[in-house]
Amino acid sequence: MEPLRKKYRQILVVIILILGGLSSLAFLLMSYQIEIDHQKSLEVSIIDVKKTFLKDNVDNLILTIDQERQAQETLFARLNQLAEAALDGYNTFNPDAFLEQAILYFEDPIRQTYFTVLIADSTTGRTIYAVNIAEIDQSLSFSQNTEQLLPLMTSSVKKDYGSYQVFFGVRQSRVAEIVEENTRALIHASRYSNDAYFWVNKVVNFEGGDNYGIRLIHPNLKDTEGQPLSTSMTDIRGHFPYLEELEGVKADGEIFYTYFFKKMNSDVVSEKLTYARLYPEYNWIVAMGVHLDDISSYVSSATEASHQKTIWMLLALTGFIVVLIGVVVIAMTRIEGWYYRNSEQELKAAVYIDTLTQTYNRRAGNDCLAKNFKTYKITGTSPAFIMIDIDDFKKVNDDCGHDVGDQVLIRLATIINQHIRSNDKLFRWGGEEFLLACQGLKEDDVEAFTAKLLDVAASFNYDCCGQPRKITVSMGVAYFIPGDGDEIAAIKRADQGLYQAKKSGKNRSCFIQV
Structure with a gap:
């Protein structure tokens, strides 16, 4: 009986060993298949994460490029408006000198970098003056020449001024060059x-x-x-x-x-x-x-422990991988969020700050105008908009050089910022022109406030070839009014005030009240 029990025990042990071995083998095969499936799944997930990363970044860059293109087109459309207003003024107040004044306006080195200009004699059709036009076919009429130019423009103006026909605008290729330059700088950085x-x-x-x-x-x-x-x-x-x-x-x-x-x-x-x-x-x-x-390397690192451990370690490893993936996703999400926040701040600084004066630039000014106009439509409260222009600034550049002119712009921006409140904003509007937005400035206080700014502007000296000189500024002031259809209306009134101040002798301000 005892030998039979012993034999039975031996058979039972062998059966258990066989079953255990088969179970272990089945477990190992199953674990191996799970590991393979897990590796494939992990590879797909990582590739999906990389694809999402790539697509999000490219989409964001294209959005930035498109915003830059639209901003440049808006800017040049505004410059066309300003040029048209200038020519209208020349034709109205001194039509005999229109051609000379128009050519002088477009001879400005900055304007020549972006304007394409064609001026022709209304009677003969002969081209009198051209800028950024490689070849003019004198056999063609003014209208025929402008018809060829028009499809190339992002914005343009064609107008008759007495004896002269004038066409000017900004080419689409110029906008593309600027967008390309800014995009190149962003990508390289x-x-x-x-x-x-x-x-x-x-x-x-x-x-x-x-x-x-x-x-x-x-x-x-x-x-x-x-x-x-x-x-x-x-x-x-x-x-x-x-x-x-x-x-x-x-x-x-x-x-x-x-x-x-x-x-x-x-x-x-x-x-x-x-x-x-x-x-x-x-x-x-x-x-x-x-x-x-x-x-x-990611997959091997994540699955290495599963080769040496039993099922409970495999389960632990699976949990670890899940946690690890969650941690990686969270970490990547936070890092990406931190990066985009910092990138956005850097881009805003690059987009909204004037590189010369370190004040806000025109784009920032346009955004400020739009936001304040929306607020005005709701609350009826308007900030004061003060257009500031340096009197006879061309003489500063001509007599002293553009480097001195740049220093004058920097000094003026600095000293104005020192004498305004923290919630007031100064924008370089273009050339020697600045726009100051003053929150809460009452109409009754405009005269005293602008008088202080006039004194501040005239208070500093600049060096011109060893000789101290001073500048003066003229100002135009306006507020939003109920009849305004958009934010530009107030700026037009401020421009009118600036023009009246210049016309009245300069070094003064003019408040356009409607």
């Missing part, structure tokens, strides 16, 4: 982890082939910016990334694709995930890429 960066290609021919496009902006290959591109170009593995990119944006306006590229300052070839999106206004392809060779 951007920094991301894992060698991620933006680049921009311009499509010249959507049919592809040699010279189908231009490498417009590339922070890591700055020396090749402007280089022509071909859809027959291959990456290091023989793929055709430019062809794939072009076909993708042609079909859907955007594309995710991969190609193989050597890392910067290294012989290591890495697969790169890229998101590209077409910006149709300029035929730009805006793209961003990140390397994919870090995915295997």
